[in-house]
Amino acid sequence: MLSDVQEWVEYRRDAFGHSVEVWTAGPDFDAMTARWTADPALIESLLLHGIAARDPLAAKALLHVPLSSRSSAGFEKLLTACLGTAPTGFQLAALDALHALTSDESWAADVVRVLEGGGFWGDRMEAARVLGGFRPTAGLIQSLSLAITDPDCLVRCQAANTLLLFSGREADISGLPLIHDRIRSGTRAQDWAIASRELASLAVLCANSL
Numbered sequence: 001m002l003s004d005v006q007e008w009v010e011y012r013r014d015a016f017g018h019s020v021e022v023w024t025a026g027p028d029f030d031a032m033t034a035r036w037t038a039d040p041a042l043i044e045s046l047l048l049h050g051i052a053a054r055d056p057l058a059a060k061a062l063l064h065v066p067l068s069s070r071s072s073a074g075f076e077k078l079l080t081a082c083l084g085t086a087p088t089g090f091q092l093a094a095l096d097a098l099h100a101l102t103s104d105e106s107w108a109a110d111v112v113r114v115l116e117g118g119g120f121w122g123d124r125m126e127a128a129r130v131l132g133g134f135r136p137t138a139g140l141i142q143s144l145s146l147a148i149t150d151p152d153c154l155v156r157c158q159a160a161n162t163l164l165l166f167s168g169r170e171a172d173i174s175g176l177p178l179i180h181d182r183i184r185s186g187t188r189a190q191d192w193a194i195a196s197r198e199l200a201s202l203a204v205l206c207a208n209s210l
Contacts, residue, residue, distance in 0.1 A: 008049035012057060027057055029064040036065050044071060051078055051094075054086045059093035063100050076101050088114055088123040096130045108134045112143045115159075121152040128158040136166040136203060145200035148183060149192045156183045156192060160199055167202035 015031045016022050036043045043065065050058025062075055079094040079101075086094070092114060099107045108131060115127035128147055131140055144166075147159035160173040160183055173180045179198055182191035 004049040005053045008046055008053055008055065008058065011046050012050065012055070016057065022057065027060065029061060032061060033064055040065070047075075048078070051075070051082065054082065054090045056090045056093035059090065059097045062097040067101075072101050083110070088119060089126065092123065092126050092130055096133060099133060105135055105137075108137075108140060112140070115143055115147055121150075121155055124150060124152070124155045125158045128155060128162050132162040132165045132171065136206065138204070141166060141200055141203045144203075145196040148196035148199065149189060153184055156195075160195065163199040163203045167199070167206040169202075 015035070016027050032043060044067075047058050047061055047065075050061070059079065067075065076098060079098050082094055083091055092111065095107045095111050098104070111127050111130050111134075114123055115131070117124075124147070128144060131144060134140060141163065144159045144163050148156050148163075150156050150159065157173055157180075160179070161171040164173060164176075165171040169175075173183065179195045182188075182195040185191040
């Protein structure tokens with residue numbers, strides 16, 4: 001008989017493919033949502049197992065299923081209990097899910113701590129992405145503009161994309177070639193600082209008009 005965690009591992013592979021595929025192409029939740037329609041209790045049970053295994057994909061999946069109020073409250077309690085005791089990648093996915101489940105903007109503070117914490121570059125990049133789901137505030141704009149001076153180019157680009165989202169534009173910095181070139185410049189912190197100021201100004205203008 002399969003353990004609860006093994007059940008999730010096998011379902012994850014069947015529904016989303018190999019971990020490398022998920023990393024390179026991103027997760028496709030269509031198969032899971034179709035299965036949810038047929039058997040929501042089963043998928044909810046599997047997601048519980050995935051969260052118990054601290055799998056970020058299980059937390060991200062919560063954004064793609066129509067949970068009942070009772071189920072939402074249960075997942076909220078479970079995810080909150082995981083914070084502080086799980087790998088950073090899972091915590092970011094949990095914070096994203098908690099924001100969706102509760103509409104509480106204060107979860108952003110924990111995401112910002114990852115962005116500004118100087119840990120693994122992939123976690124900083126993901127934190128910049130997750131912040132795109134929150135309401136633009138002066139504090140978040142400041143944190144993201146600071147991230148545009150991050151040593152890692154991918155972190156800088158993701159922070160720029162989120163600031164573009166905050167400014168009401170398409171979240172693709174390559175659409176602004178001059179700023180994009182500044183962000184991609186190898187070690188010229190001066191260029192990063194100029195791009196940071198320009199993007200922060202765009203985001204502030206939009207935020208002030210809301």
